[in-house]
Amino acid sequence: MSADVRAAIVGLGSYVPQKVLTNQDLERMVDTSDEWITQRTGIKERRVVSEADSTASMGTEAGRRACAAAGVDPADLDLIICATITPETLCPGSACYIQRDLGAAPAAAFDLAAACSGFLYGLAVAARFIESGQFKNCLVVGSETLTRFTDWTDRSSCILFGDGAGAAVLQPTRDPNRGFQYCVMHADGSGWDYIWIPAGGARMPASTETIERRMHFLKMRGRDVYKFAIEKMQWLLADCMAACDLTPDAVDLVVPHQVNIRIIKSATRKLNFPLEKVYVNIDKRGNTSAASIPIALDEAARAGRIGPGSTVLLIAFGAGLTWSGAVVRL
């Protein structure tokens, strides 16, 4: 292991399906209104997969774009991690389909289930492999097909979620001003039932009864998640800045998990952090769990809001419960 090697993000890519589901569309499906959804969440529309798309196909396209941006031939990848809670199949992992479709065999490939924190957990794992000297080209994908696990009769959750994928290629760097400067990861399994999908796993295998009781859909204790998210968003932002001795002036952009505009605003207000330095696309994308941060990161880069030399804070929290943050210099 070489102590002066860091992992750097050298390419980003994302993919969202074409089909748009607006709040007005949802008004026709459940007892809700554009006004309620906009005020309570900041979401106006979200993308939804068609028959042709799935977690692996979206992850593959995002991965292909990230490799192209990095100038890395997918055949040269050493590792592919797919962060997802909506896997292509329970077995094998989505990362294996992505590896096959990218033509990246025999790169190591596995899934990582840390929900909305999954992409940041994946970055941390890949970074450790790079720092240890074991791998050089690592692809971390966050891909979710949440709308196939959404209960479209449950107005308290179906308004939130969207589909999509984002990806980053990581490589080693010896430049101390680039790469991962800090990362933090935590979990508290006592909150397992804040957000969960009860059936379809080993605990409650699929049966006629589980289908009739709609147990294969995501269940959420929205208010409890809200309180947890408010606390963690604020804590992570403060922790990342303190760990790297950063003031808001020294931060180019915060890319938070796109969970709810009220949660983002509350944390930034309490810490006196300027909202203009926070990337928000929840109005167009909704909550895409593990795909949320890499999609936002790629969009921010393509919009010119970040580029080489930028200091970026990444902040996520979600089912598990899990929470994670990172400070990255591009």
Ligand code: UT7
């Ligand atoms: O990545 C993590 C995934 N989880 C999340 O992102 C969820 C985080 N939580 C939240 O974003 C918020 O808790 C929600 C947006 C889900 C809900 O907002 P809230 O301000 O916490 O509302 P609430 O659950 O306290 O419900 C307030 C009212 C209730 O009516 P009553 O009991 O006051 O009459 C709900 O029945 O709003 C009602 N309601 C709705 N009304 C219209 C709940 N969903 C809807 C809806 N349209 N879609």
